[in-house]
Amino acid sequence: MRVGFDVFTALNEDTQFHLFSCHRDDPKQAPLVTFADDRQSGVASVLLGHLCYQDEILSKLPQSMRQSCASDATIAIIVYCYSGLKALEELEGEFSLVLWDGASQRLFALRDPLGSWPLFWLVNSQRIAVSTSLRSLLALLPERSLDLDFIAQFIMWSNPGFELPTERTPFPEIKRVLPGTTLEMNPIGQVKSHCWWNWKAKLGKNNNITLEEAGEQYAELLRQAVKQRVQRGRIAAHLSGGMDSSSIVCTAREWMLSGVGRSPLHTLSEVYKRPCLVGERDYVEMVIEQGGPVEAHLIDSDNALDFLWFNEEIPIHDEPYPYLNQLGMEKILIETAHQVGVDTILTGIGGDQLLASKRLYIADFLRQGRWLVALFEANRWAYAKNQDVWSIMYGCGIQPAWPILTGERFGYFLRHGFGHWPNLGAFSIPPWVIPDFARSYQMQSVGRENAQKLYHSPIEIAADLWAIQSSVGDWSSWNLAAPRGMHNSRPFLDPRLLSFCLGLPRSIREIPGMPKPVLQKAMQGVLPEAIRIRTDKRSFNDNYWLGLSKHLPQLETMVQTSAICELGIFDKSQLIRVMHQAAVGIGDMPTCGRINITLSLIAWFEQMSKTWHHLLEKPTEIHCINYLLQI
Incomplete structure (x- = not known):
């Protein structure tokens, strides 16, 4: 069952809003999708999610306007009509929003700074489509192909979150609206992007x-x-x-x-x-x-x-x-x-993203040549955590200061960026990736770029910003x-x-x-x-090992039969070999995370392959409301 919206606009055509929401037994439940239109101003909006701090928003409006703010989508229209695009970018909450201004023939699409809900767009034959669903946009394409550059980046995702931090999607024709960003579009296919949120x-x-x-x-x-x-x-x-x-x-x-x-x-x-x-x-x-x-x-x-x-x-x-x-x-x-x-x-x-201690300032001291200061700080943390000072010095100082060398040492360069199982570095190419694919899509360069993004100086600040990015979606x-x-x-x-x-x-x-x-x-x-004052928290690694061992036969069958192997990405025998080793405890959790990324990619590919012919859900599964705005 799908929840979200599609918006379509083209020159000399009506702008269409298609809303998808689930049937509810309780009419008092707050809807996830809201729509509003103002025929007088020629403005319409659709919003997935919720706005927060609405009292503050309404306090900036004249009293006469506050009475008509019946929904989140209505608030978006009113603040836009009152203060323009800047007011939309000052909205707070967990939302994806599209607004159509009929007078200026402009369509605006934006997401909150944490990308709480998805939003994608496509320009096709001078027609603009914006949707909360990739599959809805795929249905508009005469031909469908995978963006293998995106697939390579996904495989090399060293500190993954919910979505890759890029406009790219698995399909080259479809782009992502980035969090904290507004797209301004017109019916003839012109698109301008404006980033209005800056964590730095x-x-x-x-x-x-x-x-x-x-x-x-x-x-x-x-x-x-x-x-x-x-x-x-x-x-x-x-x-x-x-x-x-x-x-x-x-x-x-x-x-x-x-x-x-x-x-x-x-x-x-x-x-x-x-x-x-x-x-x-x-x-x-x-x-x-x-x-x-x-x-x-x-x-x-x-x-x-x-x-x-x-x-x-x-x-x-x-x-x-x-x-x-x-x-x-x-x-x-x-x-x-x-x-x-x-x-x-x-x-x-x-709660962990910015509140938990990363101690990466020790690595910054090392890069600055302040070795004695770094050692002193490592000793303080080792004493407090009852750990060996070397484990702190290496994990919080040496390793993040030189991530490529410490992850794979000089073998990384001798093997053209390929890692060696089970000591697989975070920025190394997994050994089950076929070398020709890795070279064609420059996966070694992707790994180095990931290391630079995560550990550029000052490392402590870079890690904070990366932690926020990994929380998107x-x-x-x-x-x-x-x-x-x-x-x-x-x-x-x-x-x-x-x-x-x-x-x-x-x-x-x-x-x-x-x-x-x-x-x-x-x-x-x-x-x-x-x-x-609790200092410990049990890990869920046991869930992983038991689950991998229990489902290893089905996972192996999935890898063996998947059509993704026809794309020349993976050596399935290599992948299955490391899966068997991981199932008996060989390899640490970060290393096994690289296996998880690969298996999740295969599972998604199999699911997507089976739904090429059925990209939109059946009408009986959704509550679809169509709005045609003749503006």
Whole structure:
């Protein structure tokens, strides 16, 4: 089932808006897709997602205009008519938006700075099409081909997120609207792009602040970010027992106690009997036992292993997704939320991006030749974490300072960029890629460019900006929640919070022996103390190893029979060999991540190949509203 919209415009033709939304049993549920048009001004808009901080938006408008703001799409029209394009670019929230100005014959398309919802575009025979679905645009093409440069970049994605940070898509004719960017188009096919959001401009704005002041300000910003997201219908929140998700739950509960939001708050917790994860339940119950308007849902998740592709159907998705192996964990949360009947699922995603200590300033000291200072800092962290000083010096200093050499040493250059299993560097070409393909699509250069982007000087700042980039998009929201009329919302990724963190000095964000010091201070008196000062968090590596071992025969069959091998990309015998080795524990998790990327690409290719003839869902599966604007 599809949720989203298509917009088509061409010279001397009506502009068409096609809306797709799921059928709802409860008419009070907040719609994910809203449409509005003003016949008098000749302006129409469609919005997927939600706007936040609407009180601030409306306060800038005359009183007479505020009364007519019935939907998010209506707000977009009103602020545009009142203040122009700049007002659209000042909207905040989690959205993709298209607005048509009939008087000037211009179409605007934009996404929020975190790209919470997808948006693609195509110019074809002087016709412009903008859509939240790649497959909808594919249906307009007389011929379809893969962009193998995009495929090469995907395989070499060293620190993957939800979408590649490029306008390119898997199909050369179709482009992506980048987050924080506006496209201005006209019916004759002219397209101009304007980037209106710049994370670098947020750096170093709060250098004179103390930790106590930073904690207080962060707490208030987080409270407001959560408030914006608990006011739309029934709310659930993921609760894992870690500091991030627990902070979201406790803050949302406070708002509901004060009368903001619709009680109760449903908490969704995956619990396990396996020894490596069973202890997490204690932390979950600490939050629940604080009381308040909370209805807890403890979900038995021992069977939600990785690579659950063959027991459960993989949702149809537009682009390959690097973390497709985790489908089982994501799906069980969404299904539980749907059974409860919620509109929004709050997640703790984003708490690590700028709040967790990366200690990469040690690498900056090394590049500056300040070896003794770097050693002193490594020693401080080693003492606080009870680790060997060399492990800190290497992992946070030497390796990021010279990522290519430390990842593969000189063998990287001798093998033309190819890595050696199982010690596969993050920027190396996987050994199961066919050399001719690697040369044709310059994969060694792609690896070097990725290393430069991630570790250019100053490394600490580069890593922060990369962490934000890797948070763009939300596959689970697009492909699991939206078809059920829900969406994931990520308060920690509110641009106000991220901008505040970018402005803080390193001395406040990174303190040895104090995980996430700013969040710790902010949550004092809010979180259970055992969670607030918690220094460890169990990993889900066990889910991966068990899932890979269990589903290895089906994965091997998928690789053996996939038509992707006809494109000359992979040596399937090599790939299967390393899969078997990984299944018995050979190779670390970052190295196995390169296998996951390849397998997710093959699974997507197989799914897309089977749907060439069926790119649009059946009309019975969607609620489609067509608007023809004769302007």
